[in-house]
Structures are given as structure tokens and as C-alpha cells.
Amino acid sequence: MEKFYITTPIYYVNDKPHIGHAYTTIIADVLAHFWRTQIGEDNVFFLTGTDEHGAKIAEAAEKNNISPQKFTDNISTLFKEAWHNLEISNDYFVRTTDENHKKIVVDILKTLKQAKTPQGNDVLYEGEYEGLYCIGCEKFITASELVDDKCPDHNKVPEKLSEKNWFFKLSDFLPSIKEKIESGELIIYPEGRKKEVLGLIKQGVPDISISRSNKSVSWGIDIPWDKDQKTYVWVDALSNYITALEYPAGENFKKFWPADVHLMGLEILKFHTLLWPAMLMALGVELPKSMYIHGFFTIDGKKMSKTLGNVIDPNELVNQYGAEVSKYLILSQFAFGAESDIKIEDFPIKYNADLVNGLGNLVNRVTNMVEQYMDGKIDVDFKDMNLGHEELKQLHFREALLTIWQVIAKDNSLIDQEKPWVLAKDKVNGEARDGGLGHEANKEKLTKILQELTLDLYNIALSLKPFMPKKSKEILDIITAKQIKKPSEPLFPRLQIK
Numbered sequence: 001m002e003k004f005y006i007t008t009p010i011y012y013v014n015d016k017p018h019i020g021h022a023y024t025t026i027i028a029d030v031l032a033h034f035w036r037t038q039i040g041e042d043n044v045f046f047l048t049g050t051d052e053h054g055a056k057i058a059e060a061a062e063k064n065n066i067s068p069q070k071f072t073d074n075i076s077t078l079f080k081e082a083w084h085n086l087e088i089s090n091d092y093f094v095r096t097t098d099e100n101h102k103k104i105v106v107d108i109l110k111t112l113k114q115a116k117t118p119q120g121n122d123v124l125y126e127g128e129y130e131g132l133y134c135i136g137c138e139k140f141i142t143a144s145e146l147v148d149d150k151c152p153d154h155n156k157v158p159e160k161l162s163e164k165n166w167f168f169k170l171s172d173f174l175p176s177i178k179e180k181i182e183s184g185e186l187i188i189y190p191e192g193r194k195k196e197v198l199g200l201i202k203q204g205v206p207d208i209s210i211s212r213s214n215k216s217v218s219w220g221i222d223i224p225w226d227k228d229q230k231t232y233v234w235v236d237a238l239s240n241y242i243t244a245l246e247y248p249a250g251e252n253f254k255k256f257w258p259a260d261v262h263l264m265g266l267e268i269l270k271f272h273t274l275l276w277p278a279m280l281m282a283l284g285v286e287l288p289k290s291m292y293i294h295g296f297f298t299i300d301g302k303k304m305s306k307t308l309g310n311v312i313d314p315n316e317l318v319n320q321y322g323a324e325v326s327k328y329l330i331l332s333q334f335a336f337g338a339e340s341d342i343k344i345e346d347f348p349i350k351y352n353a354d355l356v357n358g359l360g361n362l363v364n365r366v367t368n369m370v371e372q373y374m375d376g377k378i379d380v381d382f383k384d385m386n387l388g389h390e391e392l393k394q395l396h397f398r399e400a401l402l403t404i405w406q407v408i409a410k411d412n413s414l415i416d417q418e419k420p421w422v423l424a425k426d427k428v429n430g431e432a433r434d435g436g437l438g439h440e441a442n443k444e445k446l447t448k449i450l451q452e453l454t455l456d457l458y459n460i461a462l463s464l465k466p467f468m469p470k471k472s473k474e475i476l477d478i479i480t481a482k483q484i485k486k487p488s489e490p491l492f493p494r495l496q497i498k
């Protein structure tokens with residue numbers, strides 16, 4: 001792989017960032033770091049950003065007595081701050097209210113208006129959109145927003161209403177999309193989600209309305225040939241993956257497109273796996289290589305909800321554990337793609353077990369022994385054993401961490417079994433111990449054990465780089481120094497658990 005382009009979804013600014021957003025952004029960050037170590041900094045592009053148009057945003061802004069732009073500026077800043085606090089290494093942050101993004105979306109719409117489907121039909125056509133309309137809200141609402149069949153804000157049953165919209169002729173693209181998914185040209189992971197998408201295609205997916213009248217959506221990008229209509233959600237949002245690269249002529253577009261990995265949550269699966277490839281085909285642009293979908297999150301076994309008060313603010317985690325430890329604690333708990341329960345209650349226990357007693361203790365013991373018994377000097381042939389690489393390439397984050405932690409556990413028990421301090425004591429006294437090992441033999445054995453441990457630490461630190469770049473560097477600096485010294489302060493201070 002000579003370049004790597006990874007994206008998170010752009011997050012909708014109707015709410016501030018929570019741990020679900022953080023999870024997707026963290027895994028993108030780990031992969032970006034990993035590929036930077038493999039193919040070089042300049043060959044990786046990591047994109048995240050915010051989705052800022054729509055009636056909901058306009059409403060929320062009105063409630064807060066500010067303009068929609070001011071409202072989205074505020075929330076978008078909260079996302080930027082949260083990622084800054086988590087030490088996320090994105091190369092660009094796209095906003096759908098950026099002038100550049102809006103301009104390119106208008107160009108994309110114009111191109112789509114001219115384009116034909118594989119069957120020779122117009123890609124965009126005028127049609128009747130029928131939906132549930134709340135007169136109080138003055139907008140269409142979806143069935144999922146209703147409470148007891150009523151608009152929760154107005155306690156009224158919405159009317160069925162139709163309006164003229166622009167539609168995307170998705171059905172004409174489905175056979176090609178199906179073929180590309182089946183052949184693996186477009187990878188959808190996990191396997192269960194791929195089957196789900198193929199199932200959807202088999203059932204038949206209705207064409208998608210891509211606009212709304214100005215009456216129902218006032219905050220959005222104008223349909224360039226129809227001033228009564230605004231772009232509705234998906235053409236605007238999905239295009240971010242190429243507008244951020246300055247499609248069609250930008251250097252970054254030429255260098256980084258197609259995306260290697262689009263990351264997303266389950267709720268946007270359909271639009272990403274069907275409409276987005278169809279849009280790209282209509283534009284004559286190559287499809288992304290893969291889409292990785294993760295399931296819903298629960299917190300300590302419960303659904304995340306404002307009512308339960310269990311919506312976790314990533315900034316709070318960072319305040320408590322620091323950025324790198326927070327990322328470790330989140331990623332080490334469950335496999336990617338699974339329904340994921342974030343056990344916040346277990347974080348302190350896991351911190352002490354894995355980081356204090358596991359990694360921190362190993363670094364302390366090894367560096368202490370090398371300092372004490374070898375005068376800090378040890379001859380090690382530092383080889384990269386690519387620990388956890390295969391797992392990371394497959395996006396198996398927890399498994400990559402488990403591989404690293406198996407080495408940590410192995411080394412800690414090796415020390416317990418071999419008791420290098422006994423060998424060292426024998427060396428100091430110059431007397432043969434029980435078991436027949438003589439002075440020189442003990443010295444040799446001790447050196448071998450410490451060489452093995454130091455080489456392991458080197459590899460542990462290297463493989464931790466994508467997850468904990470700062471801690472990784474700290475460890476590497478210690479063990480590759482001319483003279484190894486035990487760190488003056490523990491790498492991970494112990495947490496007092498009440």
C-alpha cells in the first residue's frame with residue numbers, strides 16, 4: 001500500500017460529542033498512526049468533520065436565539081476541542097458549511113443533473129415525496145421521531161403530505177453495486193453487515209429523495225437549477241469525503257482517492273453502501289475500497305441516553321485518565337464490529353491491572369535490573385517483530401492489544417520464574433549456587449534473559465505506537481539510550497480504588 005486514506009463519518013452537530021463519536025474517531029486515529037509508521041507520514045490522510053445542515057439545526061439555533069451558522073460554529077468547535085483533548089491526529093477537519101465544501105457540492109449536483117444511469121435514464125428526476133408532515137413544526141418528520149403516533153413537540157398526529165422533490169435513481173445502480181460487493185471490489189465488514197446490504201438490494205430499495213422544499217428545510221445548500229429546493233442531507237453529507245480532498249482537480253484528491261477505509265456506525269450503513277457508490281458511479285469516480293461498520297454502544301450494559309444520564313463526555317475521561325490511557329481503555333474492551341458495551345465501571349480496575357501491574361511494572365523491572373546488574377549497558381540487536389501488525393491491518397484493535405499484552409504477561413512471569421536477582425547475586429558473590437550453575441554460566445544466563453526482555457520491551461513499545469504514541473516514545477527513549485536507567489517516576493501511577 002503506497003497511500004492510505006481513512007475517514008470517520010462527519011458528526012451531526014445537533015449534539016455535543018459523546019463516547020460513540022469518540023470511539024470511531026479513536027480507531028481512525030490508531031489506523032492513521034499505524035499506516036504512518038508503515039508508509040510514511042505524507043502518504044496517510046485522516047479525515048473527520050461535522051455535518052451541519054438541516055431543519056433540526058435551524059430549529060435548535062432558533063431555540064437558542066442565534067443564527068444557524070453561529071450555532072454550528074459553536075458545536076463544531078466542541079468536536080474540534082474534544083479531538084484535540086484526545087490527541088487525535090486528523091489531517092483535516094471538514095465542515096459542510098465550509099465555503100469550499102458548498103461550492104464543490106453545487107458542482108457535484110450540476111454534474112449529477114447531467115448524468116445518466118447505466119440504463120441510460122436521468123440520474124436525477126422530479127418526483128413526489130410523500131411523508132408525515134407536522135403543521136406545528138412546519139416540516140416532515142420521520143416515523144421514528146413520533147411518540148404514540150404524535151409529534152412529541154406539538155402532541156399532534158402529523159398529516160400525510162406530499163411535495164415535489166428531486167430524486168436519485170438509485171434502482172438503476174443496484175445491480176452494479178451488488179456485483180462490486182459480491183466480488184469484494186467494495187469490501188463491507190463485518191460479514192453480517194455485508195449480507196444485510198445484499199439483502200436490502202435483493203428486496204429492492206426505493207429511489208432516494210435528495211431535496212426538500214425551502215418551506216420544510218431552510219438551512220442547506222440550494223439546488224442550483226431549482227431555487228425552491230434545498231439539498232437534503234445525503235448528497236451534501238456524503239460528498240465531504242471528496243470535497244475535503246478538493247475534488248475533482250485537487251492534489252490531495254489525485255493522491256488519496258479512493259478512500260481505503262470509510263468507518264461508520266450502523267445507522268448510516270444504507271446510505272454509505274448504496275447511495276454513495278451510486279453517486280460516485282454517476283460522477284465517474286472510483287469507489288472506496290472498504291467500509292467498516294460498528295454496532296451500537298451501551299454503557300455498563302445500558303443504552304446510552306440523556307434520560308439515564310449515562311452519556312459519557314470524552315473530555316471527562318481525558319481529565320481522569322489522560323488521552324492515551326482513555327483510548328487504551330476504550331479499545332481494549334470489545335472487538336470491533338460487535339455490539340459494544342463500554343464498561344466504564346471497570347476502567348479503574350483495568351487501568352491498574354493492564355497498565356500499572358502489566359506494562360508499567362515490566363518497564364520498571366527490566367530497566368531496574370539492567371541498571372543494577374549490567375551497569376545500564378546491554379547489547380541488544382533491536383529487530384522489529386511487527387507485533388500486532390496483522391491484527392491491525394484487519395482492524396482487530398482489541399486483538400492487536402491482546403497480542404501485545406500476552407508478551408507483557410509472558411515477560412512478567414519469565415522474571416518471576418527465572419529470578420534474575422538470584423543469578424545476579426551469585427555473580428556478585430562469585431560463588432556457585434545449588435543447581436550447578438557456575439559464576440560465568442550465571443552471568444551468561446542473566447545477560448541472555450535481560451537481552452530477551454529488553455528486545456521484547458522494544459517491540460512492545462513499537463507496537464504500542466499507534467495506540468499510545470507518547471508512552472511508546474518514552475519507553476523507546478529509555479531502552480535505546482546508551483545507558484539504560486529505571487524511570488524516576490512510574491509510567492502509570494497507581495489509582496486508588498475506593
Ligand SMILES: [Zn+2]
Pocket residue numbers: 134135136137138151152153154155
Ligand atoms: Zn411538531
